Amino acid sequence: MVIRQPIITVLGHVDHGKTKLLDRIRGTGIAEKEAGAITQHIGATEVPIQVIENLSGKLMKQFGFDVKIPGLLFIDTPGHEAFTSLRTRGGSIADLAVLAIDITQLAQPQTIEAIEILKSFKTPFIVAANKIDLIQSWDSKEGSFLENLKNQNEKGEKELDEKIYRLVGQLHEKGILSERFDRCNDFSKQISIVPVSAMTGEGIPELLMLLSGLSQKFLEKNLEIHENSAGKGTVLEVKEERGLGKTVDVILYDGVINVGDEIVLGGSRGIIKTKVRALLKPKPMEEIRDPKEKFNHFKQVGAASGLKIAAPDLENALAGSPISVIKTGEEEKEIEEEIKNVKIDLEQEIGPVVKADTLGSLEACIKLLEGSNFKVKTADIGNVSKRDVMEALTVKKKDELMGVLFAFNVSVDDNAKEEAKLHKIKIFKGDVIYKLIEDYEKWVNDKRDAKKKEKLELLTMPARLELIPGFVFRNSKPAVVGVKVSEGKIKPGTTVMTNKIIVGKITGLQKENESISEGKKGEEIAVSIDKAVFGRNLEEGNVLYSFVPEDQFEELKKDGILNSEELELLEEIQSIEKNIVEKDLEEEL
Secondary structure (H helix, E strand, C coil): CEECCCEEEEEECCCCCHHHHHHHHHCCCHHHHCHHHCCCCCEEEEEEHHHHHHHHHHHHHHHCCCCCCCEEEEEECCCCHHHHHHHHHHHHHCCEEEEEEECCCCCCHHHHHHHHHHHHCCCCEEEEEECHHHCCCCCCCCECHHHHHCCCCHHHHHHHHHHHHHHHHHHHHCCCCEEEHHHCCCCCCCEEEEECCCCCCECHHHHHHHHHHHHHHHCCCCCEECCCCECEEEEEEEEEECCCEEEEEEEEEECEEECCCEEEEEECCEEEEEECCEEEECCCCCECCCCCCCCEEECEEECCEEEEEECCCCCCECCCCEEEECCCCCHHHHHHHHHHHCCCCCCCCCCCEEEECCHHHHHHHHHHHHHCCCCCCEEEECCECHHHHHHHHHHHCCCCCCCCEEEECCCECHHHHHHHHHHCCCEEEECCHHHHHHHHHHHHHHHHHHHHHHHHHHCCCCEEEEEEEEEEEECCCCEEEEEEEEEEEECCCCEEECCCCEEEEEEEEEECCEECCCEECCCEEEEEECCCCECCCECCCCEEEECCCHHHHHHHCCCCCCCHHHHHHHHHHHHHHHHHHHHHHHHHC
């Protein structure tokens, strides 16, 4: 039996500094290289125990931790709520978690979601209360938080304590007992809160000390593995590598894997069985997605590790799939069962078409869409094809707002572009999932607003017009008079009436000798009214009202179309029209 390094997953709300914390530890710039500075795929970074001892050795002795683990393996997970499925998988293989919380914003919706995930998987975690450098009276410096604490003024300490205890209160509401790490009485019952700054590096020694020490103290049995057991892991990404062809980036969380081993993993066309041709790892302290130097080749790799596997027939490998070395022959059935358990249910007649580069991204898009009450019709990995566009077209014929395509981190084939242009199929393309979904929601709202505006254009708005004394510009054919719009809105084509008779239809509006399309409340304008004859059916002192067709009253009364004054006027108009109609019927009889 040997002790493997613990797997640490980093969770939290978007922009709360997860990747920057790892950047501070490994001294790289991964965060700035990500699209939109948000982590879009799970990454892995190994931090050797020598690095941890250099930074945190004194603290370990101070807190009584005797560390034997070979290091820490960090999984950097996307922080937006769209990535629930990825974080869930991350949580299922993680030994410990770091929950990054911006101390100036405290717990946000995705923070709470991350807590629920960690609780459901019973994953122990530490809170990194990040961005203490933004606390006004706190003087943040690189290095140990406890050492820096000695040099703070009373105001700075008080401000930090206030924020920490607000956070303690929020966590308590979620049933979690927590305390600043140096005040914890029992690490097994209280969640440690470590004040840190990814910007200055303050608190990083304490964070590494606690992760290492708590792993050693409480998880040692979980970290024991048999040196020769079959390797098991999770596929992070499927990549094309020069000279190697298709490869898979993997987190190996159990056992060992050797060059020449037969392995099994999930693919878009079924289970893939292949033989390991090469095992590669980035150098320590480098991120598997973005190594500065070439990978190192290994004949054997043991858990826990982030590694790249080169093997034949990986073209259809699925990111997010389990992967296992074949030893007993039962591994294939086990992976089939696991893949079935994460299978996406897409039995929808109406819904958008989603294409993405990985299984995790695909699930993330679907998760967020479902959170916005949009059910996906079809979802697949790979570039957008003509077939995808035609699928969206069948949906568009039933529902224009659902007949769209999402293309996350993939290209759109040329013939697909032509087909989409021909049929006016909207394609939302991007490499930041939450932004792509936001763009769609904005497009939907714009479309709905445009339709609403178009519908409103066909409605006759309630209006009250008061004739201005002495402003009769023409007596008839048409009559032209000055009016003040005392309530509502008026536009050409509207029939107007007094409280007794219908007068005629407005053929034009003018303001300051310029034609206008609408007269609004408070404006004084000139109106032309056909069939109006001043002195016969139109007189000074008259008040005119727009004549609203009977079938439009209910539509106008719907929420958001009219304000309270306009609704009151509409009721008055409805009453006037009823009297006019009854009077006309009596005259006919």
